[in-house]
Amino acid sequence: MGVRVRTAVTPAGWWGAYDHQRRLITLRPGLGPIQSACTLMHELGHAYYGHIGVTGKQETLANRWAAFRLVDFDRMIAAAAAEQSTAGVAASLGVLPSVLETYLQTLTRAQLDHVRAVAVGRAA
Template identity: 55%
Template sequence: MGVRVRMAPPPGTMWGIYEHKRRLITLRPRMGHAQLVTTLAHELGHAHYGHTGHQPKTERLADKWAARHLLTVDLIKEHSRASMEAPAIAASLGVLPTVVRTFLNTLTFAESVDLMNYAAELHA
């Protein structure tokens, strides 16, 4: 992808930022694991699309890209045996619950049916 990553305080209270001209991701130091993984994947989404600036549409695209690169239906199945709640699945996977929710909102019809059938088998 040709992107450099550094740990340094980004502007304000942001957890991370992508600068397209410099092909540079800056991540806030001392974040927790789930915050770091989620933020890095989100910023890589911005890099993938070549985003500049922050607009709601580009933020949603970066979130979806991150969710689809961090999770799969099989991972959700594997980490949802104890609970089908997003916070529990996210904790098991080491990502933020927003990643799980975003991933679930991007499922194709076939993936949704597969996951619903799996959940039904678990509770049968």
């Protein structure tokens, strides 16, 4: 993608930022490994789409782009069979719960039914 990544101060409340003109991703210092990985992938989504500025639509696109690259359906199913909560599944996959939620929102009805069936089977 031709994007540089650095760790430096970001705007208040932001874990990361993407500057399209400079093709530069900045990650906030002190993020944990999962926060850092998920934030980097989100910012790479902005780079992929060439986003300039910040809009709700751009955030949604970057979130989805990141979720599809961080969550594998088969691994998620295996985690759902073993874990008791969405947070547990997310931790097992090494992603933030918000990333897993974004991923789940994009699944088809058949895929969601499969996830539910696995979770119900675990609870039985």
